[in-house]
Amino acid sequence: xxxLYCLNPEKHxxxxxxxxxxxxxxxIVDVGEELINEHASKLGDDIWIIYEQVMIAxxxxxRDDLAWTCxxxxxxxxxxxxxxxxxxxxxLEALEKYEDANKQYDSILQDxxxxxxxxxxxxxxxxxxxxxxxxxxxxxxxxxQFVGDQEAWHELSELYINEHDYGKAAFCLExxxxxNPHNHLYCEQYxxxxxxxxxxxxxxxxxxxxxxxxxxxxxNMRALFGLYMSASHxxxxxxxxxTVKKANVKYAxxxxxxxxxxxxxxxxxxxxxxxxxxxxEEMLESITMS
Amino acid sequence: xxxVELSCLAYVKMYLHACLFPRCSVNGLLLSSSPAGGAxxxxxxxxxxxxxxxxxxxxxxxxxxxDVWCAQTQQRIVGYYQANACVSDSSPTPxxxxxxxxxxxxxxxxxxxxxxxxxxxxxxxxxxxVMYERKDTRWTLKDKHTIMLRQWEETRDIAxxxxxxxxxxxxxxxDSHLDDITRDWTNQKLNxxxxxxxxxxxxxx
Numbered sequence: 001x002x003x004l005y006c007l008n009p010e011k012h013x014x015x016x017x018x019x020x021x022x023x024x025x026x027x028i029v030d031v032g033e034e035l036i037n038e039h040a041s042k043l044g045d046d047i048w049i050i051y052e053q054v055m056i057a058x059x060x061x062x063r064d065d066l067a068w069t070c071x072x073x074x075x076x077x078x079x080x081x082x083x084x085x086x087x088x089x090x091x092l093e094a095l096e097k098y099e100d101a102n103k104q105y106d107s108i109l110q111d112x113x114x115x116x117x118x119x120x121x122x123x124x125x126x127x128x129x130x131x132x133x134x135x136x137x138x139x140x141x142x143x144x145q146f147v148g149d150q151e152a153w154h155e156l157s158e159l160y161i162n163e164h165d166y167g168k169a170a171f172c173l174e175x176x177x178x179x180n181p182h183n184h185l186y187c188e189q190y191x192x193x194x195x196x197x198x199x200x201x202x203x204x205x206x207x208x209x210x211x212x213x214x215x216x217x218x219x220n221m222r223a224l225f226g227l228y229m230s231a232s233h234x235x236x237x238x239x240x241x242x243t244v245k246k247a248n249v250k251y252a253x254x255x256x257x258x259x260x261x262x263x264x265x266x267x268x269x270x271x272x273x274x275x276x277x278x279x280x281e282e283m284l285e286s287i288t289m290s
Numbered sequence: 291x292x293x294v295e296l297s298c299l300a301y302v303k304m305y306l307h308a309c310l311f312p313r314c315s316v317n318g319l320l321l322s323s324s325p326a327g328g329a330x331x332x333x334x335x336x337x338x339x340x341x342x343x344x345x346x347x348x349x350x351x352x353x354x355x356x357d358v359w360c361a362q363t364q365q366r367i368v369g370y371y372q373a374n375a376c377v378s379d380s381s382p383t384p385x386x387x388x389x390x391x392x393x394x395x396x397x398x399x400x401x402x403x404x405x406x407x408x409x410x411x412x413x414x415x416x417x418x419x420v421m422y423e424r425k426d427t428r429w430t431l432k433d434k435h436t437i438m439l440r441q442w443e444e445t446r447d448i449a450x451x452x453x454x455x456x457x458x459x460x461x462x463x464x465d466s467h468l469d470d471i472t473r474d475w476t477n478q479k480l481n482x483x484x485x486x487x488x489x490x491x492x493x494x495x
Contacts, residue, residue, distance in 0.1 A: 023313075128376070130376050130378060158342075161342060161345065162344065164384060191347075192342065192345045192346070192348070196346040206347075221468045221471060225347070225348075225351050225468075229347055229351065230347075266471040266472045278358075278359075278362060279355045279359040279362070282358045282362070283358050
């Protein structure tokens with residue numbers, strides 16, 4: 001009985017990581033490898049999903065030996081499965097055998113043209129090969145068909161950011177904010193993109209969205225700093241009238257106080273971050289003096 | 291142009307930064323505690339980001355904070371490093387050039403350092419880095435012979451040791467600091483560990 005008792009916390013960990021979509025591959029390999037090697041017979045039907053999870057983590061850690069083992073077990077149990085075929089394709093990707101991987105995915109798509117997983121893997125291959133323009137084009141085509149795929153919208157926004165195409169990145173983030181109005185991270189990323197685009201109008205938008213992100217999560221430090229910086233820049237711009245300037249100085253000062261408070265609280269615990277606390281204090285002093 | 295010396299501390303932290311986030315592009319600033327003039331001695335580095343490198347706000351924030359910290363600790367920002375997520379391409383990205391340009395405005399012989407992800411495995415005996423310097427308005431490849439890493443083998447071993455022991459997770463970059471502001475981006479703890487490993491007591495001269 002004690003044997004089974006030992007298993008549950010480990011199984012629970014793996015399930016939690018699955019559900020939260022954590023990419024802590026080293027940990028998954030550690031926990032999962034032991035479960036598979038020592039306790040396979042006691043895992044029941046859970047073993048198949050664990051094999052899949054551990055295999056993907058193993059690929060992430062260059063553990064082809066472990067990935068191969070998991071793949072063989074899955075192939076044996078589910079011969080002809082598209083899902084297992086995709087895993088085989090991922091292994092080929094990990095080995096940088098992109099042509100072979102593409103053939104795998106193409107054969108999945110021949111049988112099932114709506115298989116989104118295979119299409120997304122093909123786009124990942126383009127990304128891995130540094131073919132950003134093609135990856136962007138394919139992802140756009142994909143999204144025309146699968147408009148609700150959040151993960152794809154986010155991936156596209158990242159690709160556009162890397163290409164410095166901020167207008168299009170903003171568009172993707174707008175889609176995400178529409179469907180996820182309570183997600184503070186999308187608000188904050190949108191604000192960062194607007195800030196980067198620059199110009200008074202974009203700065204004002206960025207300030208609004210940093211503020212919105214803070215409303216949704218008042219501990220988002222990036223949003224807090226973003227509010228401080230965008231408001232400061234607007235206040236300092238020669239193009240704004242006195243009213244706007246006054247309002248933005250107010251926002252910036254508010255942000256400064258919040259930042260100071262946060263760092264005072266943080267600095268209380270340890271000696272460790274005294275340097276970073278001091279740096280922030282000095283930086284903020286400079287705005288209140290001007 | 292001039293000679294550049296890269297300290298053990300700077301190299302190890304840069305290397306560990308790239309190892310800590312193998313799926314992301316990472317970047318950081320190179321610092322010097324030596325006075326200006328003569329060879330550039332990179333004595334330390336501050337790891338900055340592992341997400342959204344091209345976006346402005348956090349980069350600007352980090353540059354400002356590091357500036358302030360440098361003034362407090364008699365250091366100067368003398369360069370910039372980056373490791374691209376895509377291992378097969380170690381050429382400087384537009385954002386790398388932009389930030390390096392900014393640094394060069396304040397520092398004459400600033401350096402731009404790209405970590406070559408493809409050469410980071412233990413099989414390679416030479417430092418996996420490519421350095422650029424500013425000639426006229428362009429960043430050009432630096433002559434390898436003007437780049438010095440004293441005690442390269444010891445440095446390389448220290449980096450591997452920290453990687454094996456899992457201590458590389460001690461490294462805090464600016465991004466991680468913003469996720470949890472009790473974490474210290476000046477990395478005093480990790481610096482101490484590296485200094486310990488590099489000390490003569492450990493057989494390193």
